[in-house]
Amino acid sequence: MTDLPAQPAQPIPIPKVEELFHRIEHPRIAQRKTDKPVKVNDERVGVNGKVALIITSVVGTMWCAYIFGVLGSIGIVAAVTNSVTVVLLVGAVSGYFLQLVLLPIIIVGQNIQGKASDKRSEQTYSDAEAILSECLQLQQHLQAQDTVLDDVVAHVKQHHEELQRLSARVGPATA
Numbered sequence: 001m002t003d004l005p006a007q008p009a010q011p012i013p014i015p016k017v018e019e020l021f022h023r024i025e026h027p028r029i030a031q032r033k034t035d036k037p038v039k040v041n042d043e044r045v046g047v048n049g050k051v052a053l054i055i056t057s058v059v060g061t062m063w064c065a066y067i068f069g070v071l072g073s074i075g076i077v078a079a080v081t082n083s084v085t086v087v088l089l090v091g092a093v094s095g096y097f098l099q100l101v102l103l104p105i106i107i108v109g110q111n112i113q114g115k116a117s118d119k120r121s122e123q124t125y126s127d128a129e130a131i132l133s134e135c136l137q138l139q140q141h142l143q144a145q146d147t148v149l150d151d152v153v154a155h156v157k158q159h160h161e162e163l164q165r166l167s168a169r170v171g172p173a174t175a
Contacts, residue, residue: 014151020144023137028130038119040112049112056109059102068098 040053058064071090078086 014155015148017141017144017148020147021141023141026130026133028126029134032127032130035123038116038123040116042116042119045112049108052105052108053112055102055105056113059106068094 071094075087075090075094078090
């Protein structure tokens, strides 16, 4: 019988993934569990804000655009037919009411909608920031796993080589 080595080589210590990687949760993830999505209704400032939003949403429809188109057409027809009363009436409605009253109300409504939009934008940015942080940590976790897998493969290769050397000395195993 051939001489066998007294002791096999010491195994290479394989690090654990937990030793190489520690996950740190982004604060936005916990915050998101309690936050609700921002809505325009959250930005209302009393009765004035509510009225401005209602008028802004009504004036911002195609039906209102059709009404304004009809009003403008009536004014043009009245001007062509020399109907002074209708021209003055259409001019008063469009010039005074629509421009001097409706326009500032619409601006207030749009300001309120803009605030809600800005808050949604900030939430989206914070969410994207948290996602990026999580992705970077996933990358670090994968790198830690790669390190462990490389060590496992090196360990298996070492044992395979030792088994081949041993098999060459002793011969094939018989059952």
